[in-house]
Amino acid sequence: MLPLQGRVALVTGAGRGIGRAIALSLARHGADIAVNYASNDKAAEEVRDEIRAMGRRAEIFKCNIADDTAVHAMGETIKKVFPAIDILVNNAGITRDKTFMKMTHVEWDEVVGVNLKGPVQMTHLYLPQMVERGWGRVINITSVIGQMGNFGQANYAAAKGGLDAFTKSVAREVARKGVTVNCVAPGFIRTDMTAGVPEKALEHIKTITPMGRMGEAEEIAEVVSFLASPSASFVTGQEIGVNGGLYM
Ligand code: NAI
Numbered sequence: 001m002l003p004l005q006g007r008v009a010l011v012t013g014a015g016r017g018i019g020r021a022i023a024l025s026l027a028r029h030g031a032d033i034a035v036n037y038a039s040n041d042k043a044a045e046e047v048r049d050e051i052r053a054m055g056r057r058a059e060i061f062k063c064n065i066a067d068d069t070a071v072h073a074m075g076e077t078i079k080k081v082f083p084a085i086d087i088l089v090n091n092a093g094i095t096r097d098k099t100f101m102k103m104t105h106v107e108w109d110e111v112v113g114v115n116l117k118g119p120v121q122m123t124h125l126y127l128p129q130m131v132e133r134g135w136g137r138v139i140n141i142t143s144v145i146g147q148m149g150n151f152g153q154a155n156y157a158a159a160k161g162g163l164d165a166f167t168k169s170v171a172r173e174v175a176r177k178g179v180t181v182n183c184v185a186p187g188f189i190r191t192d193m194t195a196g197v198p199e200k201a202l203e204h205i206k207t208i209t210p211m212g213r214m215g216e217a218e219e220i221a222e223v224v225s226f227l228a229s230p231s232a233s234f235v236t237g238q239e240i241g242v243n244g245g246l247y248m
Contacts, residue, residue: 003231006030007030007032007087008057008082009023009032009089009228010082010122010126012065012092012118012119013036013038013093014035014036014037014044014091015038015044017217018186019089019091020043020217021221022091024050025225030056031228032082033057034059034078034085035047035048036060036061036062036063036074038063038064041062045060048060065122066113066118084133085130088123089140093193094111095153096111108155111155112158112159115156116162123170131174136174136180138167138182139224140166140181140184141224142161143185144188147185160185163183164183167182168237171236180227180232181237182236182238183240184242185242185243187214187247188202188215188243190214190216212244213244214244
């Protein structure tokens with residue numbers, strides 16, 4: 001029997017990149033998947049079909065996770081298909097990079113809205129039923145930037161650092177209820193998010209990363225699947241770095 005057989009996982013921002021790899025990995029380990037995505041119907045449908053081809057259940061749910069009303073409406077729709085969510089992976093994230101003194105309130109709010117408020121809303125929606133059922137996993141995708149800070153990413157670093165602090169607090173609150181709450185903090189991973197980074201900057205990132213390369217989305221996904229599995233039953237309140245040694 002696969003470790004996640006009979007479990008249902010909801011992954012936000014699962015249409016591409018790390019979220020897509022997480023959805024596929026969880027499905028490979030036996031879970032049925034609710035695929036949340038923001039805009040690209042075709043990409044989400046492809047993820048759904050790939051999961052179904054593995055013999056798992058999968059449905060897609062379009063929703064901007066920064067929008068409270070939309071999140072609650074999505075929750076109602078999901079409930080009709082998957083009455084309970086066992087594993088919540090808060091993966092959706094955006095960047096709006098600029099040095100802090102040039103950063104606008106809009107750029108601040110957008111990044112905090114998706115990277116921090118979104119996971120908070122999603123967790124608020126699903127944590128009570130996990131506690132009630134006595135089993136659950138919340139896995140938040142943070143970033144090495146939240147741990148180290150970065151030039152031009154004050155909004156993103158604050159949101160990700162805040163998400164880590166949120167994780168640890170909630171982990172303490174539900175630790176005796178069978179629910180674990182953890183973060184995975186990727187280093188620099190080859191996805192659309194980093195595709196726009198200039199070649200020179202990418203070379204610099206490789207130079208400062210002890211392993212001398214960027215990571216792949218699947219290398220994040222496998223750590224998420226481990227945290228979701230029964231093998232990680234004594235792991236909670238942790239931020240696990242998956243960064244090729246960039247931050248130790
Ligand atoms: P990506 O840009 O390829 O994918 C992000 C996904 O989130 C997209 O499918 C996008 O549509 C979705 N999304 C964005 N805003 C949304 C919203 N409001 N509601 C629902 N979905 C939304 O990025 P990537 O690289 O796959 O990033 C995934 C997560 O990993 C993010 O939280 C990111 O901050 C984090 N991360 C990525 C790193 C990297 O080097 N790629 C490094 C560290 C962390």
